[in-house]
Amino acid sequence: MSVVGEDSPIAGEEQKWTCKKCTLVNSGRSLVCEACYGSKLRSVTINHDMTLKKGEFWSCSKCTLKNALTAATCKACKTKKVDYEVAMNVGLAVGLPSRSRSPRRGGSKKHTVTITTGPYQPWQCMICTFENTKSHVICDMCQRMREDVNSIFPKDPPRLTQEEMSNKHWNYIVRYCKLKKQSYVDDDFPPMPTSLYYNPTEVKDSHTIKWKRLRDIVVEEDKDLPWAVFRRPQPSDISQGRILGVLGNCWLLSALAVLAEREDIVRAVLVTRDFCPQGVYQVRLCKDGHWTTVLVDDYFPCDKRGHLFYSQAKRKQLWVPIIEKAVAKIHGCYEALVSGRAIEGLATLTGAPCESIPLQPSSMPAPAEEELDIDLIWAQ
Template identity: 30%
Template sequence: MSSPTDLLGNAVEAAKKAVQFDQEGETNISAYYYEAAARLLEQAAIVSSPESIEPLKEKADEYKNRANELKTKTPEESKIVESDGNRSKLKQCYFLLQQAIDEDEQGEREDAVELYTKAIEYITQFPDLMQGELKALTLRALDRAEELKERPLVYIINSFNTLDTDVCFNPPDNVVQQKPTSSVIVPTRQKPELHRGSSAHLQISGQDTYSEEEKLVLLYTSKINKRDYVPFMSVDLSERFQYSIPFTDKDGYLTLSPKQKRDFYKFVRPDELSSDPCIVYGPAPNYLSIKQTVISDCSFVASLAVSASYEKRFGRKLVTAIIYPQSKDKRPVYNPFSKYMIKLHINGVARKVIIDDYFPIDRFGRLLCSYSSNKNEFWISLLEKAYMKVMGGYDFPGSNSNIDLHALTGWVPERVAIRMKEADFNKDSLFATLESRLAKGDVLVTVATGELSENDAERSGLVPTHAYAVMDVQTVKGKFENKWRGNYSELDTRHWTPELQNLLNYDPNSAAQFDNGVFWIDYDSVLSFFDVFYMNWNPELFKYTYCIHQSWHAGTGPVKDLYTVACNPQYSLDVGTEASGAVWLLLTRHITDIEDFRENKEYITLFVYKNGRKVYYPFDPPPYIDGVKINSPHYLCKIILGPGSTRKYTIVVSQYEKSTTIYYTLRAYATCPFALTKIKDPYVEERQVTGEWKGITAGGCPNHPTTYPNNPKFKVEIDSA
């Protein structure tokens, strides 16, 4: 039992708050604090001296009478008013309770106790909401928290407005507390872990922990556009999403693009646009609901479309799995406290991006960012905002789907240029790969146009330098997004035979009336009007992986490596099995500034040699794979293994006209065990001798036998074996 002094002090504080809220017309909250003050005075009377008992009881009765007056004087004020503010508070209360229940059902006892306690603390700040279902849920949460705790709660006993039985609870910060008589239980936290793998299904082929050099690389490239995006670790799954007020990103609003600025009115939150906001409406995201506005991110929008199509088709969460908070079944949930965490694969590892839910609108209330045609769901706007934040703002210079899909999913990016005039381009093999692998869910595919003449753009209906999402490929024809006007468009009455319509389950007449942006196009037209396929492969096609994070300093080696690669970063790849299979090597250059991304002048590639030892000259021996330098952040190299294939390879990182220090990640995916290690420079010992070569010591070449012996001579002795 607390001392009379402590009880009286707490009673005074509660009474002050009661009077304050009474004067402000907050009847329910005022009554709550009057009752708290009365109970504290009654407890003080029990342990006080005899002469103090009667005055304390009289004051307690005075406070109780005032509380009853406030409750009975205007009973309608104690009802929940269905205002926007109360609706928002109710959603926050239910959100907190659900977070606690989810942790409880997953067996996370200590986390559940903490969340139950926080939920009760928050809910009891709004006694006017404590009715009906919310009141019953709160009491059950209280009982469950007590059941899970090793010790009972030791805070003041209090009553909700119409509750007959006193209950024990953890009060909010502004509620008077007795001093606890037992120690506080502090839940243990997971130890932060950072793994080399990009998928939980892949085995790490080597040391799982990072070297100090690698940690410094990841630390340096965590600052992107002057903001920190730290690697995503297991401890981040315990991120908390509740606040006393709606969360606002400390980094402020995102920079708007010129087109956004032209129509911008203000920033709003989802609950200002929808009475019942959610993240994903229905069991899976609908790619047909995606609407792009004035942001130059067509490749990102196409990436969202193919990812959403994959989720719906194969029933596996892809992009929605990277949005937090989540329910116990791993579905993203709307957070009435406005904080979200997005997991993006940036600069070699998965990284944590924190955002709020402010979005720009025009004066007509229309969103000035990508959005869903279902006005209640916001997964599209949230994912776009997170990606745009990393990229420096909505004023985005544009990208390609290899980059965007890798950021969203972590799937392995591959660029396949459409080069009809080159002998090594096999259009039939490419089509067969697209058809078979899309059907299995092994790959996500987009396709992009290049520059189109005004005439070609007009007659085809295609947009120049634009990305299109590939939803399906079949032997009869292929299917793409945006409005094609040529063969097999909905306007083509000659090719759409009844048999073909039945085969593809497609009605061109309905498509012509309802424009959802989806159309069929024949493969030959694709090869004529488009420039490149972007294919991102499921990493789970492989069993093993390993990655190395490194830097290559600008002053190391010559600017160009046309004549020597001795100073280039080199790695030994040892495939220790005779089985057939494949090793894919992905080189990713880290980008930390939007200007670098806007005008990427750094060209990177990989050379592969068949020896496993250090290579000094780029064409001695000739490379097994002579990589083409590209200015994309990603370069993929494939090594196909057969029964008689070489088992040891040297991997050389190459950069065209090296002018700046680059930070990069070399990640390997393989179907068989392998070892990937950095090749160290064997020439670690250095001696320098200073002398001169002139006058009598300049003896010329051996053609001058009398003076040649005068040339400087040195003796080299090697101590080691």
């Protein structure tokens, strides 16, 4: 029976251990890792604690999940670990001898970055301000990726804004209508009785309403003028229609009259500011606190003579009937516009919070109603 000495090479080979922190293989005589000074006991002991401690993980640059150092890809989003070796392949390592430019592999876009020459320079983390002297890419303290390296990676294209998406949608519809040589018809708000009333079968209205396109609408005043969305809008341009008060949407027309004092605000509501031969118009409204772009066609309710039945504007302007139709669409039908408050119309058109201040006491005051203070009202 032979006894192997403690200092023999065979014993040293059998007792080598791998550091869990930096994966360096250390000799059996070392009680701490020769590279990172990690504990041998922690590396050789079976640890069932799933919580990764500081220095035992790397943070994914995409989803920020903390992964074990031994994991090559993120467990959540499968993003590859960005370490020193990966940085060298991409051409992002800093402080190494100069190398030729090479395109990035494995990506649809190619990037070439010149690697700086000279000795390795320490860098300060912009998150925790720790000065790193070992790691080139990831901070040794907070495990965050180096900012100047992270900015080189290609990012996802920014989302299209709502206005850009609306403009793209509008252009697509116009091109399709030109190709088919036809005018646009809004399927979501069709020229049918369901767009006029909640329950068309229960309506006992003696008025005959027909849907007509803009080119077929009869106009007695200024009939020689071409149709236009704007002609320097003024509050006096707004009219309730041939039968006054038939719809009962004075609250909306009052809000439009206020907006007409500022042409720039009216233009902000109308996304489509020029006459469209294909009959495609977009209106920007605020519904329940969220801005939405409403798409409408140029079908409008008319009487049996072909005149506009509801609201209209003088000098053959379209901004009043178009906005009225868009508001009717977001609320379901034209009947939904019956009765309302001017502050509701202002909030829909501007998106701003509105407040109503009474200037005189009501004809039937409530028991808890406070007496009006005229001086306080005008001070506000």
